[in-house]
Amino acid sequence: MTEADFPIEPADSAGHPVVLVARTPVRAAGLLALLRERGLDAVAAPVIERAPVEDHAELDAARERLARGAYDWVAVTSVNAVDALLGPASGEVPALAGRIADEPVRWAAVGPATRQALAGHGLAVDLVPDVATGAGLADAFPAATAKDATTAGDPAHQPRVLLPLGSLASDTMRAGLEAKGWTVDVVTVYRTITRELPPELRRPYDVVVVASGSAASQIAAQLGPQRVVAIGEPSARAAGAVGHTVLATAAEPTDEALAAAVAEALVRT
Structure with a gap:
């Protein structure tokens, strides 16, 4: 059994709006606290979760290329x-993060939570x-640029990006990066399964x-x-496509912005 098997139960909901956060209780703990500060009853339980890939060969090969400095x-x-x-980050630097710490590879993170996760591995984020x-x-x-092509000290090196994704990720990032001249290695690093x-x-x-x-579906x-509140525009579009009524979209992908969006949506409705 894991923490995801124990949903956090809502308080007495007499007369109070009840909110379901479709996340594991640990990931939802900060948001639940903010919602309850606003007088809402909230419960968290996952409907999807991450699982390891079944064949590790592709992931292991990408890790080795990363450790050798093959990516810009x-x-x-x-x-x-x-x-x-x-x-997972722990008190000690994980083996792979330690191996790549001195490589010139740059890191791009989609948002603050992802940047914080990389920082937990001792990795600085450039974008x-x-x-x-x-x-x-x-x-x-x-x-x-041509400068990127010689980053690895090899004139034949192509400007290359490693793009680790889940099994259900869209093709948006790969297409956008290739349009800017990058060679993109898309590697499935985890599977998304339902709960x-x-x-x-x-x-x-x-x-x-x-x-x-995926959670919206x-x-x-x-x-x-x-009636849903989404963390961002892609989630909102997906929610609308499967028949949900999107009441609001968070201004930022943070617990504070999600809590504010929920409270404002409930006031309006």
């Missing part, structure tokens, strides 16, 4: 991708876009918070169309 950039679009590529989406990161990325909500949580909610298109499959 690594572009990371989620905390899950950081953990899957480098291993964070103003718009915290895959498309925003691709737009903010520099164009490949069933426990019976006691299959009930009506005033708002459901979704932090990915699973909420629709398990609960039917809901």
